[in-house]
Structure formats: structure tokens, C-alpha cells
Amino acid sequence: MKDDKLKAYRYFLKDSIRKTIAFNFTDQNQGVPVPPIEKPYPEGATLTNLPGLDEWHMIPQTDLTHAIGNRKSHRVYLNQSLTLEELAYLLWCTQGVRGKRFQGHAYRNVPSAGCRHALETYLAVFNVDDLAPGVYRYLPLSHQLLFEFEDDMLSEKMITASLSQPYPGKSAVTFIWVAIPYRMEWRYGLAAHKVIALDVGHVCQNLYLACEAIDAGTCAIAAYDQEELDELLGLDGEGEFAIYLAPVGKVKKR
Numbered sequence: 001m002k003d004d005k006l007k008a009y010r011y012f013l014k015d016s017i018r019k020t021i022a023f024n025f026t027d028q029n030q031g032v033p034v035p036p037i038e039k040p041y042p043e044g045a046t047l048t049n050l051p052g053l054d055e056w057h058m059i060p061q062t063d064l065t066h067a068i069g070n071r072k073s074h075r076v077y078l079n080q081s082l083t084l085e086e087l088a089y090l091l092w093c094t095q096g097v098r099g100k101r102f103q104g105h106a107y108r109n110v111p112s113a114g115c116r117h118a119l120e121t122y123l124a125v126f127n128v129d130d131l132a133p134g135v136y137r138y139l140p141l142s143h144q145l146l147f148e149f150e151d152d153m154l155s156e157k158m159i160t161a162s163l164s165q166p167y168p169g170k171s172a173v174t175f176i177w178v179a180i181p182y183r184m185e186w187r188y189g190l191a192a193h194k195v196i197a198l199d200v201g202h203v204c205q206n207l208y209l210a211c212e213a214i215d216a217g218t219c220a221i222a223a224y225d226q227e228e229l230d231e232l233l234g235l236d237g238e239g240e241f242a243i244y245l246a247p248v249g250k251v252k253k254r
Contacts, residue, residue: 059086095203096140
């Protein structure tokens with residue numbers, strides 16, 4: 001790779017761009033209304049209520065040192081379903097809302113630059129109790145699942161979109177995080193994009209650790225066909241697009 005391209009990509013990893021931005025001209029400081037915390041959905045959509053914290057009777061308490069020490073990537077899963085309770089737990093750990101909500105912000109269980117949380121969680125569901133296979137979106141504000149669509153070829157399409165990696169189509173459920181950049185750009189302008197990438201790393205690490213509590217495993221995936229995956233999810237590829245994914249399934253107890 002030529003030196004100029006290397007410099008450009010390395011520049012993205014730095015925070016030098018912050019020195020070049022007139023933050024008083026960002027949309028936030030120009031009085032543009034704050035973008036919504038959560039992507040809207042049509043009236044009459046099919047929603048599934050998820051079990052809340054007080055209903056997680058089967059989720060064991062896990063020592064954090066044990067979870068960190070046993071964290072690893074798993075690419076092979078048992079032919080065993082996740083319960084709806086377990087899926088609700090994983091979603092709460094990765095994007096669950098807690099604390100106060102105010103002016104387009106909501107405190108969640110992962111950090112985010114400026115509390116902007118520029119991510120949506122889509123799920124390719126294959127084997128979850130009490131949940132029909134298909135694509136869903138998590139609604140963190142109400143702790144519900146929004147049914148997006150079903151597709152008899154979903155497993156094959158997920159594998160194709162993952163550059164023929166089989167595990168995103170062979171899991172119990174595959175988490176797909178979608179970036180809506182403007183949520184972060186509204187506050188930070190051109191300094192938004194690095195922190196979106198950082199934020200999604202926080203989310204996936206929480207998924208790894210939460211999986212340890214339910215005898216499940218995951219594998220973070222950053223190599224995928226961008227256009228194929230965006231098209232599968234019905235995303236425009238500009239204002240919203242897939243940024244990271246992670247299949248989850250049960251693994252042998254260690």
C-alpha cells in the first residue's frame with residue numbers, strides 16, 4: 001500500500017481531526033433538533049415483549065474475573081436454542097437502557113461518546129425459543145423486539161454476506177450492529193466517525209462477557225460484504241449501514 005494511503009487510514013485512528021473542527025458550527029450548537037434516540041418504526045408493527053431484569057430467573061450470577069479469563073472467540077455452536085430470557089439478557093447487556101432519558105439521550109449499559117449511541121441492533125434469529133426465525137430489531141427504550149421480515153434463505157444469505165464464513169448463518173442468533181452516523185455527527189461533526197467505531201467495540205465486548213454467563217459463545221466479525229449485508233437488512237448504505245456482527249450460540253461447558 002502506498003504511503004499516502006497508509007497515512008490517511010492511520011489519521012483516522014488519531015484524534016488530530018478534533019483540532020480542525022469549529023465545534024460551534026456543529027448541528028447541535030446551531031440549534032438543530034437532536035436526532036431520535038431510537039430509529040422509529042411503523043404503526044401496527046409486530047412487537048415482542050422481552051423478559052426484564054426481574055424475570056431473569058435462569059440467568060446465573062457470574063464472577064467477572066471468571067468471565068474475562070474465559071472469554072474467547074467461538075465459531076462452532078451446539079445445535080441448541082437460546083431461550084427468550086437469554087436473548088433478552090444479551091440485548092440488555094449490550095444496548096440496554098438504564099437511568100434517565102433526556103433531550104435525545106439515554107444512559108445505557110455501554111459507554112458512548114457524548115451519550116449519543118449511534119447504533120441499532122439487528123438480529124438474524126435462527127434458533128430462539130418462542131421466536132419465529134427471521135430478522136428483528138431491538139428497541140432498547142421499551143425492551144422489545146420489532147419483527148422486520150422473514151426469509152427462507154436467511155441462513156444462506158447471511159453466510160454469503162459474511163464472505164462465506166459459515167458461523168453467522170449457523171448460530172442460534174447473529175447480532176448485527178448498524179451505524180446511524182448522524183446521531184454522532186450532530187454533536188461532533190467530522191470527529192464522529194472514530195468514536196462510532198470505538199463505541200461498537202464496547203458493545204461487542206459486553207456481548208462476549210455476557211455469553212459466559214449462559215454457556216454461550218460468540219465471535220466478532222468485521223469482514224463482510226458491506227453492500228450485500230446492507231441490502232439484506234434494507235439499509236440505504238449511507239445514512240445507516242452495518243458496521244459489525246457477531247453470531248451467538250451455545251457451546252460446551254468448560
